[in-house]
Amino acid sequence: MMMLNRFCTFGLAMILTATTSSMVVANAAEVADAENANAEAKTVDVFGEGELKVPSQFQATKPQSGIIEHEFVAKSTENEKATARVTFMAAGGDIQANIGRWKGQFSGGAADAQKSEEMKVGKWNVHIVDVSGKFQERMGGGPFFGGKTVERENYAMTGAIIVHPEGRKYFVKMVGPAEVVSENRAAFVQMIKSINK
Template sequence: MRRFAATFVAVIAVFSGLAMSSAEEGAKVDVIKLSEGKITLPAPASWERKQPRTRIVEHEFAAKGPEGTSPARITLMGAGGGVEANIDRWVGQFRQKDGSSSRDKTKVERAKVGDTEVHVVDISGVYQDSPGGPFAGGRVIPREDYRMLAAIIVTPKSGHYFIKMIGEADTVEANAKAFREMLTKLNVK
């Protein structure tokens, strides 16, 4: 009887552990919903959800980088204007230390995720941070060795959506793979 009881307890412990690890794994998936749930994608487990700093931002996250670096800021929001106009605006938020053109150093990729067009923009340099937002005017803080990895999701029914990760270049690099993997799981209804 003792052997049965010990075996029973061991089996329950194993199944409880499996159930807990499955629940923990399930809890790690933070599904980001845009356009009233018509656009969804999973946030990388390493990103920490934050309260958006401004009302225009629908979702905000922080992504940690290598030791000694600051977290990158990730924002998701609906967008107005055309794809090229927004890319030009983002390029204008960067300058190069050597005086060369930021546009020439910007990488833009156009891809399809299912039937959805996605433009991925990668810019590095001195970021002209405008704490009040790009249209607020006011003081600008130059942030050296920064990088923006961003995506413009183009949908016929829901319009354009931005996903932007901005931070120290090393931090953005540490999170670039997770950012791109997230885009491959984009679902548009």
């Protein structure tokens, strides 16, 4: 009986070791796949007529919503835990109404930090929007309805509406802690301007 118990214990240990080893291999493969995806995700196609060159410091991640086409993470060099979402999607609606909606998601920010500018980048009309303050983040339910609202203090957004000559619109937004958005704003704007290159 004692020999049988030892045999069973040994067998169980071998099974656990094999299972753990295969889990480590699987996890290593998943990490490698994620790194390869990040390495390959250098551009985002816009209507088949332009490409946005994504900064190397933005890391590809799975979109949190089905309406988001691509999503990346922007980080802070000062605080590794602080991140901002960078999202890409085709959308519609009036430009000023969308800008107003974006601004309406924030309250209490410094007046001089709330701004928008329009520019021409090749054949594209581009609207860049900056807003900050307390962010009303909707958790689930989409951008226009449903879902729980969570207040995020000291948040900011730099967003862009890229307008095709035929009127189609493409939205790119970076939303997160104000210091992360500020640190990555120049790279974000450079990415938006790359649509014509």
